[in-house]
Amino acid sequence: MKPGVGDVMLAEGDPNVSEDEQRLIEEFRRQLDLGMWAAVPTAERGHRQATLVRDFAEVPRDAERIVFFPPASGG
Amino acid sequence: MTSVAVASAVIVLAALAALAFGPELAGSLRRRLAREPRPEPPPPAWDPGRELRAERRARELLADVVSEEELAMYDQLGFLSVPGDGREDSGYAYLLYPHRPIVAYDTGSGELLNEYCVTFPDRSEPVTGTRLPDADDVLAKWLTLHGRERELIAVANMHVPGRQVDPDQVRRDLARLREWRAVRRARAAA
Numbered sequence: 001m002k003p004g005v006g007d008v009m010l011a012e013g014d015p016n017v018s019e020d021e022q023r024l025i026e027e028f029r030r031q032l033d034l035g036m037w038a039a040v041p042t043a044e045r046g047h048r049q050a051t052l053v054r055d056f057a058e059v060p061r062d063a064e065r066i067v068f069f070p071p072a073s074g075g
Numbered sequence: 076m077t078s079v080a081v082a083s084a085v086i087v088l089a090a091l092a093a094l095a096f097g098p099e100l101a102g103s104l105r106r107r108l109a110r111e112p113r114p115e116p117p118p119p120a121w122d123p124g125r126e127l128r129a130e131r132r133a134r135e136l137l138a139d140v141v142s143e144e145e146l147a148m149y150d151q152l153g154f155l156s157v158p159g160d161g162r163e164d165s166g167y168a169y170l171l172y173p174h175r176p177i178v179a180y181d182t183g184s185g186e187l188l189n190e191y192c193v194t195f196p197d198r199s200e201p202v203t204g205t206r207l208p209d210a211d212d213v214l215a216k217w218l219t220l221h222g223r224e225r226e227l228i229a230v231a232n233m234h235v236p237g238r239q240v241d242p243d244q245v246r247r248d249l250a251r252l253r254e255w256r257a258v259r260r261a262r263a264a265a
Contacts, residue, residue, distance in 0.1 A: 002199075002203065003204045006133045006136065046142065048145070049161070067140070070195045070197040
């Protein structure tokens with residue numbers, strides 16, 4: 001999520017392919033180093049949920065996407 | 076022959092000049108570059124369609140993440156209602172408005188409970204501002220409430236209802252939400 005832009009594709013690949021996984025992990029870490037929060041949307045029997053993750057290992061292997069967004073602060 | 080001699084003389088003179096003045100010129104250039112900060116990149120040209128395109132992309136992402144019912148709720152009512160504690164039977168829920176505080180309410184009585192003032196400012200590229208598109212702001216709240224409700228509530232500034240959001244407007248929104256859900260249920264049953 002970016003102001004004035006909307007969502008931007010940062011990286012994509014198959015985590016079961018070693019090279020792709022490495023690239024995904026690097027981008028994941030880069031975003032967290034920038035201070036972003038990472039959320040993995042999930043759907044179970046039509047019920048939509050989300051999990052916030054702090055480590056790539058927490059991301060389900062079959063996750064379709066990770067959404068990075070700025071951290072919350074008191075308004 | 077003469078031209079060859081002239082060319083040779085020019086090359087020799089250039090080489091001597093480079094040896095004599097080169098280091099001084101290079102040093103001077105380095106000092107000047109160090110003194111003078113690089114000019115800021117020009118801001119992007121004003122684009123009145125940029126925010127609209129960003130909003131469309133944000134809505135597409137929202138559509139990919141939330142349920143069909145929630146997307147319809149956002150499109151038709153302008154807000155989302157998210158059950159507290161991730162359970163419909165928790166007894167409370169949140170209204171998520173774009174760029175306005177989250178409002179907690181009692182799902183049984185409709186009583187307004189609290190306002191939670193929270194923002195998601197992105198300061199990574201000040202040129203494009205810090206404000207997410209509306210649908211992204213709502214989605215950020217939705218993701219965080221589902222993923223870390225307690226953390227979000229802890230970060231937010233909590234106030235009694237009415238601090239920033241008009242309580243009468245929220246009550247009207249809750250009435251609209253009840254009617255909207257009743258119509259959907261009736262259509263689904265028909």
